[in-house]
Amino acid sequence: MSSGHVALTSPEALHVTGIRKSFGALEVLKGIDLTAMQGDVIAIIGGSGSGKSTFLRCLNFLEHPSAGTVRINGEEIALARDGHGNLAPSSGAQLRRIRSRLAMVFQGFNLWTHMTLLENVIEAPVRVLGLERKDAVWQAEALLDRVGLGHKIHEYPSFLSGGQQQRAAIARALAVDPHAMLFDEPTSALDPELVGEVLKVIRGLAEEGRTLVLVTHEMGFARDVANQVVFLHNGRIEEQGPPAELFGRPKSERLGRFLGNF
């Protein structure tokens, strides 16, 4: 199930328009547009309840938006109304194909607890992308080595620290050679002393030109690594631009106040 003959890359890694999402009467996202060009590193910041995580989850349809369009790597995801008035992908096959190259890293790591790190990393390449097991293992060893876990490949997640688990989860995400990577507060569940090791790995990904969209509370990191920062407030983009601008001269009062908290 490789992308084979279709154009491998479009200049736009990700392009979404008019994303809205309501939970009952509560409208969490009120129309969000975002474009990530290849190699962009976009940091989404905002207070709790601003809708950042919900927005990220709408990109791979773990959450079904109420309105909007999503185009990944030039391909628009076909949508249809589901029974709850939300938009659900109308083709399961298309959704799975797009998801398979749009890796997500979760706040709670979500490594599969019954599998070793190696098994976690090769699962999707072998069983979703159809890679030869031997090649997948070889690749997984290299990736786990890269995130500093080469000596732990046969360990189970529960025997590792949070930082190690998150690095393994990043290796798992890298194993599908993603077009873009989504990070949902990747360091929020970590003890402070473990944050650095994970950020270092993510920084490495940014430096090698990968397209990253990350929801984060690490302002210093966003400032250093992102080339675009999006400030969400109450389900809307309040301010958006290069980090030097947003952090250096916030235009909106809300952003100024938000940054003042750090």
Added chain:
Amino acid sequence: MSQLAKPVIDADVTEVQAQVRPPALGRWGWLVLAAFAVYAAASMRWDWLASYYPKLLWGLWTTLWLLVVTTALGLVLAIGLGIAQAAGPRWLALPARVFCTVIRGTPLLLQLWLLYYGLGALFAANPEIRQSALWPVLRQAWPYAVLALTMSYAAYEGEVMRGAFLGIAKGQLEAAQSFGMTRWHIFRRIWLPQAFRRALPTLVGETILQLKATPLVATITVMDIYSVAAQVRQATYLTYEPLILISVVYVLIALLIQRAFAAFTKTHQTRSPR
């Protein structure tokens, strides 16, 4: 693809149970058993064993295969009942729940008789079934024993599996979804293995209970080991000896079940999350 499961808090309640091992016999237990064996051999009558042992062995075989077959079939059915209740559409979840409730709420003996005397009589009254190729099987008692025992195991374990499926952390499934896995793939590779590990500690007890339910089949003419012992009692007027013998046999099988599960658990459940 929609969400696979309703949101669940990832409380690892069953992980605690996993640590609790059923008590084994232990050194003193074996010693007491040995002392009793010596006493029994010396002062009780065992001469009937010479003429009855082929029947006893055959009865033992019947008990064992009934146990193994109904446990295996019941477990497969339980997985279906569990997932139907945990994540199935309403038209599947409701019948599954009713099935579990009714079977768990009525005596196994009653179910056995309803199947054997009720269903069996209906079959016998139907000429089409009487002439079918299945009749030589359906006119025997064991199919009804297998059915009743299987349903019983499935209902109890189906309830456990329901909880085990719901108990899995939602993020485990979301991670699988986010990699583009199909529903079936997620079920088979992520959800079921984790749910099964959670249910494993209950399987030992449930299987031993199943063993102890097997003598009921004697009431519908299946010749298990209990039924052979009852025959011996009638033929020899001995009260205790046959019962003591099969008690020992049941204890030994129960110990065997514990050993087997302990070995299996050791290889499959050394990794508890966190």
